[in-house]
Amino acid sequence: MSVLKDARHLFRFAGLFVLAFITFLAIRHYVVPPSFGQYGHYRGNAISDIAARPIKFAGHQACETCHTDVLDAKSKGKHAHVNCEACHGPLARHAEDPASVTPVKPDTAVLCARCHTATAAKPKGFPQVDPADHSNGVACETCHQPHSPAISGSNAPSAGGAK
C-alpha cells in the first residue's frame, strides 16, 4: 500500500496522458470522415459521391426506346455501329424531357468531314474522300442519308460523278 501511496504522483501523470489521448480521439472523431478507411486509406463515401455525378450522354439504349424507326434505318447501313450521340452530341436532358429539350440537327458539312476527310494518317480501309473534289460543295445529305449512307435508287449519282 505504501508503494502505491508513494507512486501517486505517477498515477496523476498517467491520468494526464489518458486525458490527452481521449482528447485526441475526440478531435479525431470529428475531423476524420466516418467512411475514411472503409476500403483503404481514403474516404469510402468518395466513391458514391463520384458515382452520383449527373450524366450528359444518355446512351444509345435510351435513344432506341423511342426512335425505333431510326434504329431500323441505321441497322442495315454502314453506320449501324455508330451510336446516336456520336453525331448528335450529348442528349441526356432530351432523353429525360423530350418535349422541352429538342436537339439541334447537326451540320453535315462539318460532321461528315470530321470522319471522312481523306488523310494519309487514317486507316487504309476506312472510307475517305476529299470533300472539295468529291461533291463540289453539294451538301452530303443530298446524296447520302446519314443514318444509312450507301447511295441507292433515285439518289444514285450519274456516271462520272463522285466515287
Next chain:
Amino acid sequence: MNLSRRHFLVLMPAAAIAWKAVLAGTPEQAENYKLSEHWWGMLIDVPKCIGCGNCVRACAAENDVPEGYFRTWVERYHVSDENMTNPEVISPDGGKEGFPVVKEDEKKYFFVPKMCNHCADSPCTQVCPVGATFVAPDGVVLIDQTYCLGCAYCVQACPYGCRYIHPEKKVADKCTLCYHRITKGLTTACCESCPTGARQLVDLKNPKDPIHEFLKTHSVQVLKPQMATGAKAFYYELDGSVR
C-alpha cells in the same frame, strides 16, 4: 453501478474506438452495383482509330473538362523506318477538332488515343500524402476532390501524363472512367461516341465480357510495361514507337 474515476478513464478510449467502428457503418452505393464484382479497364483498338476527336469532345462535355486540359486525347504518330525511337508526334488541342490533312509519304502514320490507364499498382495513388486519390475496389483510379490539397505530387508521379490541376478548383483532376456512368450500367462517354469502336470499356471480372477471348487470341500491349504499373488500358496492335 459503481464505476471509479480510474475505471472510467480506462474504459473511455475503448468505448471511443468501438463507437468509431459503429459509425463507419455500411457503404452507400448505387443500387445493384457491387464494387467487388467489377474490375474495369479499357481496350483500345489502334488500327480502328481515325483521329476524329469525338472521344475528346465527348469527354469534355460529359465531365466538364476545362478548356486546354484533357482527360483523354489523341496523338498522331509519324514514324520513319530508320528512326523508330524518334517518332514525330502531334496532338493539336488534344485532337479535339481532328488533325491536319496529310499526304502519303515514305513514313507511316497512325493515331493513338491516350487516357488514364487505371493502373492496378498506380504510381499516382502511392504518392498522395492525404489519401485523396485511390484505386477503388472495382479497379478505377479516382480522386476525392474534397480531400485533395492540390499539391500535384500525383501529377508528377503519373508516367502517362494523365493528371492535371484543375484551373478553378485547384485540385487534381483526371479520367474517372466515367464512373458515374459505368456504375449505372452505361459505357463511358468516349466509348459511347467513338464511331469506329476503337475504344471499348471492359470488365475483367465479368466472365461473359468478350475481352477475355480477345486478350487470349490477340497480341495486346499496355503502355510503359517496364514500369510495372499494372495498366489496364490494353492497346491492340500498338506500334513499338509509341511511348
